[in-house]
Amino acid sequence: MSWIDGPMVGFDTETTGISPLNDRIVTAAVIRRHGTRVEVSEWLIDPGVEIPARATEVHGITTEKARAEGAKPAAALEEIAVALAEALGAGIPVVGFNIQYDLTILETELARHGLRTLAHRLPLGIRPIIDPLVLDRHLDKYRKGKRKLIDMCGTYRVQVVADALHAADADVLATLDLVPAIAERYPSLGGVALQDLHDQQAHAHGEWANRFRAWLISKGTTDDLPSPEWPVATGATEPEEADAALF
Structure with missing residues (x-):
């Protein structure tokens, strides 16, 4: 059975x-989704x-609401x-x-509050991870146009309610739907072992980031x-740096 048919855990902030x-x-x-169970x-x-x-305009949460109702x-x-x-x-992919x-801000937040980071909890590393954006950039790198979540859902014919996106749960469900949609277009993905797929994405992201960095620097952006x-x-806060991160 391919990992495509197994459980997956979606994450968004x-x-x-x-x-x-x-x-x-x-x-x-x-x-967490496995088949029809969510x-x-x-x-x-x-x-x-x-x-x-500006952040409230995106996700709808005000300071007052967070203070009154937030954990x-x-x-x-x-x-x-x-x-x-x-x-x-x-071994369940996130x-x-x-x-x-999302993982970088989570690691930074955990360290900021004196909690063990995922890196400290997982001796074999923060893996396996699947990112539809990384996959799409690598598999269809020359496609023109935007690659935001809503754009990708259109590209891969994933049905979403546009007004619902930018709520963490709606974004997660849309992202989970993207994975099998991408695998349907690129069937060889389903045959790649999860750990190998993780490493391939890390390599693909590194190549993209280095190219994009070079282009930005050439345009004067630093x-x-x-x-x-x-x-x-790089730069996720370590626990001993947590106090400094508050200021």
Whole structure:
């Protein structure tokens, strides 16, 4: 049986901004799916900082709502880490769209709150990971146009309610649907062992990131360059640096 037919765990976050090293998680969803069975876990978190208006426009969570209804970060982050570590430790792939961002901000947040990171919980590494964005960039690298989640769903004919995207759970379900849709178009994917697929994605992402970095630098851009490290970007905070990250 191919891994395509086995269980998968989807993961997504909505945050206070676009920096995985400096921003905070506001909502998260971890969804395990195997066949028709779906188990959904969701978190609303009080990030402890103001949620910028631009972030609220994306995910709909205000500072007031997060403070009134959100969980304390340490408790929620520990639950998220346990759920992901249990899946990965059992060899179940964790799936996310542009998951480098979500895993990097999670690792940084765990360290910021003095919790064990996924890297510390998983001696064999944070793997196996599947990212439809990485797969698509590699398999159809010359296709023109945007590659946001909504665009990819159109490309691979995954049905979504556009207005529902940018809620963590909706994004996860759409991303989980993308994986078999991509595998249907590229049937050889299903025959690749998960650990090998993880390594192939790491290599593919590194090549893409280095090319894109070089292009950005040639245009004079030196900030917010993509990290070639995958699935966690270089610079994720270590526990001993947690206090400094708060300021």
